[in-house]
Amino acid sequence: MTASRCWGSEAMAVDNVIVAPETRSLDGLVAALTPWLAAHMPEARGLRIENPSYPFGAGQSHETILFDACWSEGGKAVRQGCVVRVKPMRHTVFPDDLFEQQYRVMDVLHGHGIRVAKPLWIEHDPAVLGAPFFIMERVEGRVAVSIPPYAEGGWVAEATPAQRRRMWEDGVRHLASLQSVPLADFQFLAGPKGVRDGLAQEWDKYVRFVQWISADREWPVLHAALDRLKGLWPANQPAGLVWGDARLGNLMFDANFDVVAIMDWEQPSLGGALQDLGWWLTLSEQMHGANADRPHLEGMGTRSETIALWEDLTGLSAQDVEWYEDFTQLKHSCLGIRLAGLKGRPLPDEAWLAQRLKVA
Template sequence: MGVIVAPETRDLDGLAVQLAAWLSRRIPGSDDVRVENLAYPHGAGRSHETILFDARWSIDGRPQTQSCVVRIKPMRHTVFPDDLFEQQYRVMQVMHEQGRVRVARPLWFEHDASLLGAPFFVMERVRGRVAVSVPPYAKEGWVAEATPAQRARMWENGVRQLAAVQSTPLDSVQFLRGPKGAEEGLAQEWDKYVRFVAWVSRDRPWPVLEKGLERLRANWPSNQPPGLVWGDARLGNMMFDDNFEVVAVMDWEQPSLGGALHDLAWWLVLSETMHGAASGRPLEGMGTREETIALWRELTGISAADVEWYEDFTHLKMSCTGVRLAQLGKMPFPDEAWLTKRLKVGGAA
């Protein structure tokens, strides 16, 4: 059994009553609405309060059931400087309607913060298994116990869904445009993390992060293909069935129009960290970095030139998130000497 890593938790019995009353208003003609089996997922869901539940009701005497997930907007324990809560729901709507990327079916969005203390949305619960971070999936659990052939199937299916994100027509997600001067492309992602560095540096300077930005800016990539950014592209944000097929791609909380290579780079870095040599236990069957890039290029038709720069940018992004989680008391502050090495800035930070 994993551990609950939600940013905060609440009384689930009380939540069941609140959700039942809310659903009775949301579902036309419904009677005797009940909400049962509430639970927090284990080992995942660090940035948003996410709760599983079953809803039961009747319409004209006919019983109805729906397994659901409610995702509640973080109000106090915010990991990211940008509020994209409604945008993540809208991205999932687009993904579900287009059918290229497998996502849970979005059901309802609630703007009224008075109901649960924050806006929230409900989506259909998809049944499957998740490669959790706590405990690390490379060390124990169903991924570690799978055969090399099963892991190879999981890796390939994961990369195929990663690539499918880039088949999303950008005109269908124009609601993701950024601020003036950074509406889309690399400029949008760059602006986001320049502001992120400033945000986490308000109470304590982090010159190593500033140096990381300077190094990246001095080595600006020439290859900047357009594309949708999922934002947290990793195996642990996919759900798999018993045949190691992807049944859901999850956690769209930081999407943008920033370009195709950000997700590929994020996937590569997290693969190395979680199940590559950096994990201490490389998993046989998982594709190598080179194999992942080759399959992604074949599927998307997009050049992966300069992906190394995007991997370095990923390290900067993850460092910002690590500092912020430490500020929230969720993990120790990163060692600045370690950050200096990670961000390749050299010298004393």
């Protein structure tokens, strides 16, 4: 889906495909951003921006640009890796605009010691770069990219089973760690009256998503899937923060296969802890599972191992997680339809969707 990347140089070496929704003159970006950044860093002398570049292999929803900020301070030379993330104004993947909220979520999480890139500044005025944007510190590490799929080549595919085991376990530990932060700190994520939090909030989001993409073409299969899920409504609805794109490809790892950053916070909610577990299980199966249409990655934990470790770490029950996995399939179907329309690609086949959504 997405990739708001706090990328490192190793991540870029994996692939050479830029998938940003829009690109611009990087010289123009430097010219516009340098005086803005200098105004926000009054102690910096001779500030300049170097090495601007787009990340490779992911970043389909937001324009994301890497750069180095260089200056002198107190007589010492300073170099800071940064990432600027620009709000999408035309190629919007989601019906909900949560650009400011993703910045605030990262700020809260960083304050609680969760491994996210440190947010630095947010600019709401579109005059600087043509749209609002925020800047965060750049974290160095490696990303399991989606394009091409990490199971088919690159550092993940080339790792040993023991290294992948360490990667999987630390990934699940960091997924679980998100549920340790008090929900009271995220009340700015509350939805409208009647669907302020919990499953009701996340359900409302995707009911509206179906309506949004149905404005151009009706999708009876999506409505049938909503009816099916509603009829199987889960009893287990633990409260919790929703990351929104909980998958291996949205974690950054160091050379020891340990997580150094959790990324992609563009669709957070208070929709409940099982939303992310269901998403993680579904994407793991699609990307590297035993039944995936690509090489199986020995060493990655199985579905049952992931559930058991997550339950142990969070103290929560994963009962009814199958429902959340089916809900994830609906979410991904909405995203697939929207991205295909934005990119001018063929829309998903309805018969295939019906099978995927269990309404065939």
